[in-house]
Amino acid sequence: MKATEAVLQERDMEDSWSLMSWMASCLMVCGGALPYLPQYQDIQRRSNSEGFSTRVCLVLLIANILRIFFWIGKQFELTLLLQSVVMILTMFAMLHICCTVQNTNRVSTKQHRLSDLDIRYFWKWSAFEDYLLFCFGFTVLCAVVTLLLLDSVMFVEALGSLAMMFEAMLGLPQLLQNFHKCSTKGMSVKMVLLWTAGDVFKAAYFVINESPSQFWVCGSVQIIIDVVILLQVLLYSQDTWVKLG
Template identity: 80%
Template sequence: MDAAEGGVGLPETETETEASWMLLSWLASLIMVLGGSVPYLPQYQDIQRTGNTEGFSTRVCLVLLVANILRIFFWIGKQFELTLLLQSVVMILTMFTMLHLCCSVQNTNRVSTRQHRLSELDLRYFWKWSVFEDYVLFCLGFTVAVALLTMLLLDSGLFVEALGTTAVLFEAMLGLPQLLQNLTNRSTRGMSVKMVLLWTLGDVFKTAYFVMNDSPAQFWACGSGQILIDVAILLQVLLYSEDTRVKLG
C-alpha cells in the first residue's frame, strides 16, 4: 500500500516541479521582454525633472534602434526565441519614447529659431535633428532598405548569420556613445547612474539567459561586451566624481 502510494506521489511531485520550472521560465521571459526598457525610466524622469538632455547621449537610441531593427530581420531568417523578438519591439518603442522626450525638451529650451532637419542632408547634424518625425522617417527608410535586402538574400545562410552578427555588434556598442560623451564632457552630470546600474544588472541577466537557453552565439558574445562597457561607465562615475571633489577642495 505504501509503495503504491509512493508510486502515485512521484508523478505528482514531478508535475509540481515541471510547473515550477515553467513558471520560472515564463517569469524569465517576461523580464527579458520588458527588462531592457526599465533602465531608461530613471533617465526619462531626470530629463523631465531638469529639462536638460545634455547628460544623455541620444546616439544610444540610434544604436539600439538599428540593432533591434536588424534583430527583427535576423529572427525572420533564423526563428530563434520569440521572447527576443518581442524584446526588440518593446525596445524600439522605448527608444522612440526617449527621442520624443528629448526633442520636446530641446525645442522648449531652444534659444535660436534655427532647426536642423533630415531633409537638409547635412552630415554634421546627423541624429541631431530638431523634429521627432525626422527620426521616425530615418528609421522607416532604414527598415525598408533592410527589408528589401532580406527579401533578396533570405535563402543565403551567410547573409542571415551576417545580419545577426551585425545586429549584436550594434547592440554591444549600446553604452559606447554614453562612454564617449562622458569622456568629451569629462563629467557624468545629467546621466542617470541608476540607468547604468540597471544596464549592468540587465546585461548580466540577459547574458546568463542566452547561455542557458542555447541562443545563437552572437547574443551571449554581445552581452559580454555590453557588461565590459557598463563597468567602464561606472568607473567613469567614480573617476569624475573624484575630479569634482579635487576641484572643490
C-alpha cells in the same frame, strides 16, 4: 502510493520550472526598457537632456531593427523578437522627450532637419518626425535586402552578427560623451546600474537557453562597457570633489 507522490512532485517541479521560465521571459521582454525609466524621469524633471547621449537610441534602433530581420531568417526565441519591439518603442519615447525639452529650451530659431542633408547634424535633428522618417527608410532598405538574400545562410548569419555587434555597442556613445565632457552630469547612474544588472541577466539567459552565439558574445561586451561607464562615474565624481576642495 509512493509512485503517485513521486509523479505529483515531478509535476510540481515542472509547474514551478514553467512559471520561472515564463517570468524570465517576461523579464527579458520588458526588462530592457526599465533602465531608461530613471533617465526619462530625470530629463522630464530637469527639462534638460544634455547628459544623455541620444546616439544610444540610434545604436539600439539599428540593432533591434536588424534583429527583427535576423529573426525572419533564423527564427530563434519569440521572447527576443518581442524584446526588440519593446526596445524600439522605448527608444522612440526617449527621442521624443529629448526633442521636446530641447525645443522648449532652444534659444536660437535655427532648426536642424533631416531634409537639410547636413552630415554635421546627423542624429541631432530638431523634429521627432525626422527620427521616425530615418528609421522608416532604414527599415524599408533592410526589408528589400533581406527579401533578396533571405535564402543565403551566410547573409542571415552576418545579419545576426551585425545586429548583435550594434547592440553590444549600446553603451559606447554614452561612454564617449562622458569622456569628451569629463563628466557624467545629467546621466542617470541608475540607468547604467540597471544596464549592468540586465546585461548580466541576459548573458546568463542566452547561455542557459542555448541562444545563437551572437547573443551571449554581445551580452559579454555590454557588461564590459557598463563597468567602464561606472568607473567613469567614480573617476569624474572624485575630480569634482578635488576641484571643489
